[in-house]
Amino acid sequence: MYKHLIFDKVKRQPLVYRLTIFIALFIALPCIPTTFIRIGQQNWLLASVDGAIAVFCFAVAYCVMKQIWQELMPSALSALIALGVLAVVVFGGQEHLFYIFPACIAWYLLSKPAIGLSIAIGINIAILPIILNYDKEFLIAFYVAMLPFILLLFCSSKTLHSHHTRINNLATIDYLTQAGNRRLFQQDLDNNIRNNERHNIPCCLILLDMDHFKALNDEYGHNIGDKVLVSVAKLTQQRLRRSDSLYRLGGEEFAIILSHSNLKEAVLAAKDLKRYIDAEQDSFLPAFTVSYGVSQYRKEESAEDWLMRTDKALYESKEMGRDRITVTH
Numbered sequence: 001m002y003k004h005l006i007f008d009k010v011k012r013q014p015l016v017y018r019l020t021i022f023i024a025l026f027i028a029l030p031c032i033p034t035t036f037i038r039i040g041q042q043n044w045l046l047a048s049v050d051g052a053i054a055v056f057c058f059a060v061a062y063c064v065m066k067q068i069w070q071e072l073m074p075s076a077l078s079a080l081i082a083l084g085v086l087a088v089v090v091f092g093g094q095e096h097l098f099y100i101f102p103a104c105i106a107w108y109l110l111s112k113p114a115i116g117l118s119i120a121i122g123i124n125i126a127i128l129p130i131i132l133n134y135d136k137e138f139l140i141a142f143y144v145a146m147l148p149f150i151l152l153l154f155c156s157s158k159t160l161h162s163h164h165t166r167i168n169n170l171a172t173i174d175y176l177t178q179a180g181n182r183r184l185f186q187q188d189l190d191n192n193i194r195n196n197e198r199h200n201i202p203c204c205l206i207l208l209d210m211d212h213f214k215a216l217n218d219e220y221g222h223n224i225g226d227k228v229l230v231s232v233a234k235l236t237q238q239r240l241r242r243s244d245s246l247y248r249l250g251g252e253e254f255a256i257i258l259s260h261s262n263l264k265e266a267v268l269a270a271k272d273l274k275r276y277i278d279a280e281q282d283s284f285l286p287a288f289t290v291s292y293g294v295s296q297y298r299k300e301e302s303a304e305d306w307l308m309r310t311d312k313a314l315y316e317s318k319e320m321g322r323d324r325i326t327v328t329h
């Protein structure tokens with residue numbers, strides 16, 4: 001019964017944690033009998049090294065399972081790897097090689113991949129002269145045993161990468177239109193301002209706001225309204241250059257940051273976009289128009305001031321009758 005409870009707990013962990021628990025147990029379990037064998041041989045040094053490794057790995061598995069002390073894990077694993085290298089180099093315990101590599105992989109899984117990989121490669125190169133003195137059969141057995149871990153490394157790096165991309169998308173992409181969200185907009189706006197201040201790279205902003213969207217929603221329903229929003233984002237994305245990015249600021253308001261563009265180029269881009277959106281609308285959806293505000297970043301202006309200035313231009317478009325572009329200089 002208790003066994004099942006533990007198994008269930010492990011099964012509920014994310015894949016990366018499950019792999020780490022597996023690796024920690026893979027290292028810990030063989031260390032128990034070897035500790036007793038060393039005690040029998042009265043080899044106290046290696047007995048304490050093996051005992052320490054077993055305790056260490058059980059502690060790592062426990063902490064990962066309980067998801068506690070995560071921030072201590074890289075240090076714990078570093079200590080484990082150091083202990084392994086010490087055992088190999090100083091005491092000549094060649095079987096300790098078997099956990100250095102998995103421990104590096106656990107390091108890689110739990111922390112930054114680049115650091116984990118560098119440690120794994122660095123340690124393997126460092127202990128190469130010692131390994132080369134071992135007999136051939138041992139080396140073949142060692143690398144064959146390590147093969148599943150190398151495969152694990154590749155599989156887990158793919159999983160980690162896709163997890164990372166998913167989390168990043170959830171945090172920065174608008175779920176409806178797949179444009180960047182307001183948080184990403186704020187970040188990119190700051191980055192563009194920094195680039196302008198440091199390298200004098202011009203950047204522009206276009207704000208877009210759907211006209212009479214409330215009326216469209218009221219007449220055709222919220223679902224059709226959503227489809228219109230998706231369609232606006234799609235048409236806009238089709239027209240943007242690689243260096244331009246689209247964001248949904250909320251409701252029916254969008255923004256485009258044009259990195260590397262001056263005001264003249266931004267006005268041309270806005271006119272071209274307006275023409276395209278007006279001409280290419282989906283015939284299955286109700287017709288709509290959009291108002292625009294265009295501006296270029298002015299030196300030493302804050303992000304809020306720049307946004308407010310562009311918003312004023314957009315407001316002017318609305319005031320003047322909508323379905324038009326207003327430029328602020």
Ligand SMILES: Nc1nc2c(ncn2[C@@H]2O[C@H](COP(=O)(O)OP(=O)(O)OP(=O)(O)O)[C@@H](O)[C@H]2O)c(=O)[nH]1
Nearest residue numbers: 209210211212213214215217222223225226251252
């Ligand atoms: N379908 C849909 N509607 C939304 C969404 N977010 C906001 N809206 C609606 O967008 C409408 C915006 O209305 P207003 O701010 O009055 O703007 P408007 O009717 O476009 O008028 P003007 O901007 O002055 O032309 C509101 O009715 C909101 O409910 C959304 O995600 N989907």
